[in-house]
Amino acid sequence: MDALIDASLKALHLLFSGDMALWEIVGISFRVSLLALLIATPPAVLLAFVLAYGNFPGRRLIIALFSTLLSVPTVVIGLTLYLILSRQGPLGEWHLLFTQNAMIIGQIALAFPMLVSIGHSALQAADRRAWETARTLGASHLRALLTIIYEVRFGLLAAVLASFGRIISEVGASMMLGGNILHHTRNIPTAIALETSKGEFAQGIALGMVLLVMAATLNVLLHHFQGKGFVGS
Amino acid sequence: MKKLLSTLLLASAFLCGVVYADDKPANMTLKMATTTSTENSGLLTDLLPKFEKESGYSIQVIAVGTGKALKMGEDGDVDVVLVHAPAAEKEFVEKGYGDKRYPVMYNDFIVLGPDADPAGVRDTKTAPESFAKIAEKQAIFISRGDDSGTDKKEKQLWETAGIKPAGDWYREAGQGMGKVIQMAGELEGYTLADRGTWLAGVDKSPLKIVHEGDKDLFNPYGVIAVSQTRYPDINHTGAQAFIDWIVSAKGQQAIADFKINGTPLFTPNADKPATAK
Numbered sequence: 001m002d003a004l005i006d007a008s009l010k011a012l013h014l015l016f017s018g019d020m021a022l023w024e025i026v027g028i029s030f031r032v033s034l035l036a037l038l039i040a041t042p043p044a045v046l047l048a049f050v051l052a053y054g055n056f057p058g059r060r061l062i063i064a065l066f067s068t069l070l071s072v073p074t075v076v077i078g079l080t081l082y083l084i085l086s087r088q089g090p091l092g093e094w095h096l097l098f099t100q101n102a103m104i105i106g107q108i109a110l111a112f113p114m115l116v117s118i119g120h121s122a123l124q125a126a127d128r129r130a131w132e133t134a135r136t137l138g139a140s141h142l143r144a145l146l147t148i149i150y151e152v153r154f155g156l157l158a159a160v161l162a163s164f165g166r167i168i169s170e171v172g173a174s175m176m177l178g179g180n181i182l183h184h185t186r187n188i189p190t191a192i193a194l195e196t197s198k199g200e201f202a203q204g205i206a207l208g209m210v211l212l213v214m215a216a217t218l219n220v221l222l223h224h225f226q227g228k229g230f231v232g233s
Numbered sequence: 234m235k236k237l238l239s240t241l242l243l244a245s246a247f248l249c250g251v252v253y254a255d256d257k258p259a260n261m262t263l264k265m266a267t268t269t270s271t272e273n274s275g276l277l278t279d280l281l282p283k284f285e286k287e288s289g290y291s292i293q294v295i296a297v298g299t300g301k302a303l304k305m306g307e308d309g310d311v312d313v314v315l316v317h318a319p320a321a322e323k324e325f326v327e328k329g330y331g332d333k334r335y336p337v338m339y340n341d342f343i344v345l346g347p348d349a350d351p352a353g354v355r356d357t358k359t360a361p362e363s364f365a366k367i368a369e370k371q372a373i374f375i376s377r378g379d380d381s382g383t384d385k386k387e388k389q390l391w392e393t394a395g396i397k398p399a400g401d402w403y404r405e406a407g408q409g410m411g412k413v414i415q416m417a418g419e420l421e422g423y424t425l426a427d428r429g430t431w432l433a434g435v436d437k438s439p440l441k442i443v444h445e446g447d448k449d450l451f452n453p454y455g456v457i458a459v460s461q462t463r464y465p466d467i468n469h470t471g472a473q474a475f476i477d478w479i480v481s482a483k484g485q486q487a488i489a490d491f492k493i494n495g496t497p498l499f500t501p502n503a504d505k506p507a508t509a510k
Contacts, residue, residue: 087309092309197411198434199434199437
């Protein structure tokens with residue numbers, strides 16, 4: 001117990017003493033995950049919409065496929081992309097392995113199925129008549145789409161936040177694709193793995209705390225946006 | 234939604250601009266795969282800034298087991314490797330993946346165990362003998378099990394001892410050196426460790442050195458530039474600049490100067506065979 005308290009106290013000290021190395025790692029983590037999310041969200045929402053509103057053969061299969069992808073371990077995604085991005089792989093020419101861009105690609109691959117799956121559930125729950133009404137009232141396809149998205153914004157927001165939670169905290173793909181390079185690809189989870197392996201538990205806990213505080217902030221933000229998001233009459 | 238999106242956009246724009254400014258041209262950046270022992274011991278943190286300052290190169294370190302580090306070199310995913318498994322390094326060069334192995338430094342392996350030493354390893358004279366004792370008493374032994382340089386050495390010692398380690402007492406962790414030392418500490422078991430990682434974390438471990446100092450435990454490190462013939466677009470000039478620096482008097486002195494609690498972790502030995510290009 002003493003060890004835990006001791007490590008936590010040291011962690012707090014690290015956090016508030018403006019330890020640059022630590023904050024740099026935090027910055028890399030957020031940059032990579034936010035960019036991945038920004039890139040993945042628009043196409044994922046569009047696909048989720050097509051899956052919810054379109055009627056074409058194979059639709060159910062695609063939905064099942066994306067739900068299955070949710071269970072793929074992050075290291076498997078990491079390994080697959082590693083083999084693709086390695087100099088020996090099909091995209092080796094691009095020299096992406098062990099860069100932040102490789103991590104972003106990995107996190108997009110992780111976030112995408114979750115965005116589609118949860119996004120699809122949210123869009124599916126919307127009233128189809130909203131779409132029809134919008135169209136009847138002369139809205140363009142795009143305008144009608146935006147209307148639907150607005151209708152189910154809380155569900156989509158939940159999809160985005162859940163995906164963010166998955167990618168900001170995953171260690172497998174980031175470790176394989178980024179290589180845990182100091183100043184470049186060392187993010188919060190890979191740094192925690194490294195510090196733990198060295199027995200530097202305080203540093204690990206400090207980073208864990210940052211992650212938790214950020215997650216809490218995001219959730220408070222969600223509740224703020226949801227505002228009066230209760231079931232009223 | 235719009236508000237949230239713009240908040241997200243703003244936040245990421247901020248992060249991109251503020252946090253990350255990697256404006257070094259590609260040919261001044263160098264990727265090195267190395268072992269967890271050089272990174273976990275703190276040697277590279279001490280050494281590399283000196284090299285970067287003198288040469289202008291920026292060096293990115295990927296710390297993994299020796300087996301994996303060499304694989305990264307074979308695949309051309311890094312420019313230079315700094316590892317410790319002479320047999321595997323020789324093969325690496327012979328197969329044409331690397332140009333030439335330069336000796337850099339050495340330290341030694343040690344057998345760690347609980348202070349009580351239930352297997353009586355302290356009475357043994359050689360490392361294979363110690364291992365035989367551990368196997369005989371079925372004392373817990375934590376193996377790296379990750380094809381690292383230390384792992385290769387451990388397997389070789391079991392072979393010399395004529396033992397195929399197996400059973401509940403022999404546990405393969407599949408983790409880095411620091412982690413394995415922690416595990417051996419928690420489980421009151423034995424393990425083989427490199428002295429560098431041990432010294433760096435000695436104050437956090439309940440283990441003691443139970444066997445050391447025989448020639449079986451010699452642990453040399455070598456540096457190899459990945460072959461430019463095989464990978465023309467690799468940063469070979471940078472790799473060679475790093476090699477030239479680390480085997481130079483300055484680099485070697487920096488290795489000798491690296492100490493933890495007054496104890497040097499590595500002994501430089503680049504001067505033995507010819508190092509000229």
